[in-house]
Each structure stands twice: as C-alpha cells, then as structure tokens.
Amino acid sequence: MIDMKSAKIIGMGHYVPDNVVTNQQLEPLMDTNDAWIQERTGIKERRHIVPGGEDTTSTMATKASQMAIEKAGIQVDDIDFIVFATLSPDYYFPGPGVMLQQQLGFKKEIGALDIRNQCSGFVYGLSVADQFIKTGMYKTVLVVGSEVHSGGLDFTTRGRGVSVIFGDGAGAAILQVTEEKGKGILSTHLHSEGQHAEELALIGPATTDWVPNYIERNDAEDIRYYPYMNGNFVFKHAVVRFQQVIQEALEQNGYQADDIDMLIPHQANLRISQFIQKQMNLTDERVFNNIQKYGNTTAASIPLALSEALEEGKVKAGDLVCLAAFGSGFTWASALIRW
Known part of the structure; x- marks a missing residue:
C-alpha cells in the first residue's frame, strides 16, 4: 500500500x-x-x-x-x-x-x-x-x-x-x-467541456493551417490569429462552473461556504468574481481580487493574486483557502487548501 x-x-x-x-x-x-x-x-x-x-x-x-x-x-x-x-x-x-x-x-x-x-x-x-x-x-x-x-x-x-x-x-x-x-492541499478538482472549445480560442496559425497559408492568402480580414471570445456565452458558463467546482471541493472535505477564509478566483472579470461572491454570501474580506491592477493574466492570475494576498497579510496560517478557475477549453478547476 x-x-x-x-x-x-x-x-x-x-x-x-x-x-x-x-x-x-x-x-x-x-x-x-x-x-x-x-x-x-x-x-x-x-x-x-x-x-x-x-x-x-x-x-x-x-x-x-x-x-x-x-x-x-x-x-x-x-x-x-x-x-x-x-x-x-x-x-x-x-x-x-x-x-x-x-x-x-x-x-x-x-x-x-x-x-x-x-x-x-x-x-x-x-x-x-x-x-x-x-x-x-x-x-x-x-x-x-x-x-x-x-x-x-x-x-x-x-x-x-x-x-x-x-x-x-x-x-x-x-x-x-x-x-x-490536516494542512496543505486538501483536494483538487479538474473538469473540461470540449464542445465549447472554439467559444474562447486562438484558431490559427496552427497545425491545421500553417503560417505559409496565411502568407499566401495575404487576407487582411483573416483575423484568426487574434484571440476570439464569445463574451456573454463565456460569462454565463463561468458563473455556473465556478460555483459548482467550489461547492465540489467544499463537500468533499465536509465544509460549507461559510468556512472559507479566503476565496481567490481566477481574475477573468471582476463582475464574475462579484457574482460568485454574492451567490456564496461571502464578505469582501474573504474574496481577493487584483484584476483592477493587472487585468486577466490567464495561468498567472491565481498565483499572482495568492502571492499578493500573502504579502498583504490577508492569508494566514490555519486559513481555509479556496482557489477556483474557469477558462478556455472549456476547463475549470478548484483547490481547497488549509494554510
């Protein structure tokens, strides 16, 4: 064993x-x-x-x-x-x-x-x-x-x-x-839903359409090399998946939303974070956001926010910390940590 x-x-x-x-x-x-x-x-x-x-x-x-x-x-x-x-x-x-x-x-x-x-x-x-x-x-x-x-x-x-x-x-x-x-990472939870992959994506150039094809076409209206996001569609899915994956982590470990000392969501959009905060009835002191200063830094957003929260003394030994993210793929995930 x-x-x-x-x-x-x-x-x-x-x-x-x-x-x-x-x-x-x-x-x-x-x-x-x-x-x-x-x-x-x-x-x-x-x-x-x-x-x-x-x-x-x-x-x-x-x-x-x-x-x-x-x-x-x-x-x-x-x-x-x-x-x-x-x-x-x-x-x-x-x-x-x-x-x-x-x-x-x-x-x-x-x-x-x-x-x-x-x-x-x-x-x-x-x-x-x-x-x-x-x-x-x-x-x-x-x-x-x-x-x-x-x-x-x-x-x-x-x-x-x-x-x-x-x-x-x-x-x-x-x-x-x-x-x-009872300290450290209590559990992590990972999910994906590939049917919506192209609702938030950068399509090309890619192995399905190599760079020489772009050069040959020379089409100024071909903007697939810029990121595309169906904003309203992503928002609606994000607010649902965020809550689900946070709740999944809490239930697996025998906790409720009231037990969270600090929620650090992926900094996708402050309005998403505020919606989740309201739905979970968390006070401002128990949710950390820094998107106001840095925008959405994708994979960097949660560790950047967690590092700043620690520096500011907002995460302390013994705190129950929840990390949660949603993004392209679609993928979403959470981690519950006893600091």
Whole structure:
C-alpha cells in the first residue's frame, strides 16, 4: 500500500512588467473609454511587456520563481520537478519549462512539464504537483503560471472586447511534502467541456493551417490569429462552473461556504468574481481580487493574486483557502487548501 504524503505551499512569488497601460491609454487606439471598460470588467489598468525588452514568458516566470524560492527559504537545487502552465510560450517549441530550468541555474537535470489549460492552468499544475508529492515521487515541486498576451492582441475597435481585458505577468509556488496532518492541499478538482472549445480560442496559425497559408492568402480580414471570445456565452458558463467546482471541493472535505477564509478566483472579470461572491454570501474580506491592477493574466492570475494576498497579510496560517478557475477549453478547476 502506498504511503500517501501531503503537499503544502511553502513559498509564493510573482512578477509583473513595469510598463503600466491604463484604460485612458487605450482610448486613442479603439472606440472605448475608462468608464466602459470598468463597467464591464472592473479593470483600471494592466501591465504589458516592452517589445524587444528583457521580459518574456520564461524570464517573468524566472523572476516569480526566484521570489518564491526566497520566500520558501530553500535553494534552487532543493527543487525536484517543474510544472509550467502557459498558453503563451516563448517559442512554439520547446516549451518554457526547460527554459526556466536553465535560467534558474539548476545543477541537476530535473524534469520540466509544460501544461496547456489556459486560465485553469495553475490549478491543474497544482494538482499535478500534489499528486507527485502525495505518491512520494518528488518532495519539492515548483509550479509556475506565466503569460505574455500583449503582443498578440487586436488593439482596434474590432478587438476591444478581448484586448482591454488581458495583461502580462507571472506567479509561482513552491510545494513541499509535509508531515502536518490536516494542512496543505486538501483536494483538487479538474473538469473540461470540449464542445465549447472554439467559444474562447486562438484558431490559427496552427497545425491545421500553417503560417505559409496565411502568407499566401495575404487576407487582411483573416483575423484568426487574434484571440476570439464569445463574451456573454463565456460569462454565463463561468458563473455556473465556478460555483459548482467550489461547492465540489467544499463537500468533499465536509465544509460549507461559510468556512472559507479566503476565496481567490481566477481574475477573468471582476463582475464574475462579484457574482460568485454574492451567490456564496461571502464578505469582501474573504474574496481577493487584483484584476483592477493587472487585468486577466490567464495561468498567472491565481498565483499572482495568492502571492499578493500573502504579502498583504490577508492569508494566514490555519486559513481555509479556496482557489477556483474557469477558462478556455472549456476547463475549470478548484483547490481547497488549509494554510
């Protein structure tokens, strides 16, 4: 019989580019304004990398990871495995996990796993790391979410429904085996519904339509290389799936919504978070949002928010913390943690 271990988060880190892009800065680029953006999304500003600068998906992940390593009080070579979640890798291949491994300066040749679950990516990654630790395969795992959206958005009126939402950033967590009973990750819950895959997607170029085809067509109206989102459809599904997956985590562990000390939802849209908060009857003090400052950073949003919540003293030892995400795929996931 396998001696199942427990996994707990021992350090968090985050990084965002210095370049702040306010709603007002988007007004000359498209038919929009600060009031319109805030009313629909809650976002006031976001961070974008500077094209040609030092920030990339992997370098931002490296900086977030270095902060997490420092907070955890460990050395780089204490880490046994890397799980890297992103939809915006530096290259088509190889994946950014190996680049992070190189940039952190590992002396040992540990494995690096890249996963593609978009907005649910960090929670999926957390679940993977949790299973590795519980079975005893690894003792210390680095889980990262990092995204660069800004270079692939349509900054015209045509694309404003997507381009005003997304930002760049990274977040990282160090998970380690623990002997403390009842502490750490209590459970994770992962779901998908592929029939709605193209309601929130970037269709091409892809293996079904390679880049030379785009060049040959030279069609200015072909905008499949920009992200597409059926906003109302996604919103309606998100509010349902968020509640379901949070409730699933609570029920499996014998808790109710009132027991949650801190809910950290994926920062997709402040209106989604507020709807979930109201439905679950949670006070403002028990829900953490930072989308107002950073926009939607996809796989980075939950670790970025959790890292900030810890820095601000809003998550404390003994707290019951719930992480929940919904996004492209559709995929959705939750994790319940006793801090």
